Amino acid sequence: MAPEDDNYKARKFQGPEFIPANVGFMPVTWKKHREALEEIVLRHPVICGPHQKGSVNFDAPGDGTYRQGEHVDEWGCVWSNVCEGYEAYVSGHPLPRREMVRDLRPPPPGAGHSYGILPHGFLFLRLTYLRGYEEIMLDFAEEPPELQRLIDIVLDYNAGELKQLLARPPELQYFGDDLGTQRSLPISPETWRKYLKPCYAKLYRMCHDAGTDVYMHSDGHIIPIIKYLIECGVDVLNVQARANGLRRLAEECRGKVCVSLDLDDQMLPFATPEEIDAHVRECVETLALPQGGLCLLSACGPDVPLANIEAVCQAMEKYRGYFR
Numbered sequence: 001m002a003p004e005d006d007n008y009k010a011r012k013f014q015g016p017e018f019i020p021a022n023v024g025f026m027p028v029t030w031k032k033h034r035e036a037l038e039e040i041v042l043r044h045p046v047i048c049g050p051h052q053k054g055s056v057n058f059d060a061p062g063d064g065t066y067r068q069g070e071h072v073d074e075w076g077c078v079w080s081n082v083c084e085g086y087e088a089y090v091s092g093h094p095l096p097r098r099e100m101v102r103d104l105r106p107p108p109p110g111a112g113h114s115y116g117i118l119p120h121g122f123l124f125l126r127l128t129y130l131r132g133y134e135e136i137m138l139d140f141a142e143e144p145p146e147l148q149r150l151i152d153i154v155l156d157y158n159a160g161e162l163k164q165l166l167a168r169p170p171e172l173q174y175f176g177d178d179l180g181t182q183r184s185l186p187i188s189p190e191t192w193r194k195y196l197k198p199c200y201a202k203l204y205r206m207c208h209d210a211g212t213d214v215y216m217h218s219d220g221h222i223i224p225i226i227k228y229l230i231e232c233g234v235d236v237l238n239v240q241a242r243a244n245g246l247r248r249l250a251e252e253c254r255g256k257v258c259v260s261l262d263l264d265d266q267m268l269p270f271a272t273p274e275e276i277d278a279h280v281r282e283c284v285e286t287l288a289l290p291q292g293g294l295c296l297l298s299a300c301g302p303d304v305p306l307a308n309i310e311a312v313c314q315a316m317e318k319y320r321g322y323f324r
Contacts, residue, residue, distance in 0.1 A: 008171075010292040011213065011236045011258040017324070019288055021296040021316035023047050023309070027062040028085035032302040033309075034058045040306065044313040061085045074107035077129040093132040098139065101146040104130075106157040113161045120176035120217070123199055126154050140187045140195070147195070155199045162206055169210040172236070175203070180220025182243055189224040197228050204233035215260070219243070226252040236260050238297070241279075242267070246286040259287055260295040263312065269303040273311035280315035290323045 006016035023044070030037060038056060041048040061084040065071050068084040070091075078092025095101055112119060121129065127136050127150060139147040165173065179185065185192060204214045216229060217238035223245075229237060238260040239249065253259045261283055268276065280296070288294040296316055300309050 007295065010295055011172075013255075013258070013289070013291040013293055015290060016292050017321075019284065019294055019296060019320040019322065021047055021320045022049070023298045023300060023312055023316065026085065026299065026301050027060060027066060028083075028302045029300055029304070030056055030058050030060075031085060033306055036306055037309065040310050040313065043310075044317065047313045047316050073129075074111035075126070075130060090129045093130060093135070095130045095150075096132060096135065098131075098135070098144060098146050101131075101150045101153075104150065104153055106153055109160055110164065112157065113165060116165060116170060117174045118158060118161055118165075118176075120178075122158055122175065122177055123154060123203075124177050124179055124196060127151065130154075137186065140191055151195055151199065155202065158199075158203060159206065162203055166206060166210040166212060169207075169212045171213065172215050173207045173212045174215045174217070175200075176217040178219040179225065180218060180222040180243060182221065184221050185224055189228075192225050193228055197225075197232060200229065200234075201232040208233055217260075223248050223252060226257075230257050236295070238262065240265075241283060246283060250286050253293075254287055255289060255291075255293060258293045258295065260297055261287065263296065263298045265298060265301070265304075268298070268300065268308050268312065269305070271308060273307060273314075276308060276311040277315045277318070280312070280319050284319045284322045288322060296320070 006018050007020045008014070009016035010020050025037065038051070038053060041051045042053060045051065061067050065079045065081055065088040066085060068081045071079040071081070071088060073079065076094035077090050079088035080091040081088035095104060112122070130136075130150065131139065139150075162173075179192075200216075207214050213235040214233060215236040215238065216234045219240055221243045222229075222239065226237065234257060236258045237253065240262045241249075242264040249259060249261075263283065264279060267279065271279070283296065284294070298312050300312065
């Protein structure tokens with residue numbers, strides 16, 4: 001994207017003309033709504049992006065682990081997909097016993113990135129995939145030496161993958177790792193700062209040294225560690241509205257880091273169009289500044305009615321020029 005682009009200006013606090021706003025759709029959403037959804041997309045090119053009618057295969061399930069069945073990734077983790085078009089879950093963990101960490105060997109270089117990004121769940125979630133959620137929680141609680149060994153192996157592997165990606169530095173490097181649950185962190189902020197903050201700091205520093213900005217996605221409640229992510233060097237923080245709360249996000253982020261805000265997608269299946277309009281307006285009024293620092297996102301699932309998808313697009317169009 002060009003430097004004068006609103007996305008660039010928003011993350012650099014350089015006064016974008018419009019608040020960047022985008023609506024995307026899961027494969028199963030296309031499969032359910034089909035031509036009717038396509039008509040909405042065609043009516044809202046500014047929000048949904050340019051689209052050529054007939055270009056979507058409505059029945060395509062998506063790539064990789066979005067396909068039904070079992071998949072084994074480069075680390076040996078087994079992913080099970082029971083509903084094609086949705087993401088799979090990790091059902092098989094290659095390191096169920098702590099002592100197995102001592103013999104872990106990472107995948108060969110180049111196995112863990114595609115499309116110019118590291119995979120979602122590249123660090124913290126990778127630990128849960130390898131050990132199993134309950135086992136890694138016990139590791140963080142008991143702090144055996146195998147925990148730091150495992151973190152070091154995963155971090156070193158990711159650093160090697162990132163080095164390859166930065167050989168031709170992009171303007172913006174995407175990272176995705178869900179660090180929170182619905183209402184809290186899975187580990188204490190102190191534990192996160194001790195074991196995980198140095199990892200993100202190292203990877204973000206690699207990006208900045210290459211002249212690349214950092215985009216970090218995290219689902220869940222991450223309010224207690226946002227300040228540490230900012231200290232690590234994140235430039236754009238993609239967070240969820242409901243899990244974190246707009247007021248708390250404003251306290252932690254407004255004017256300090258660009259927020260790429262996922263709307264309250266949990267309300268979208270049940271809300272009225274009027275409630276959706278009010279929600280988008282509240283997001284903008286709470287988080288936006290004339291200088292920038294806010295982008296709006298929504299990924300509509302198949303449970304969102306067509307009228308509400310239309311309402312999201314209309315509200316984004318209405319409020320993206322809030323400061324004009």
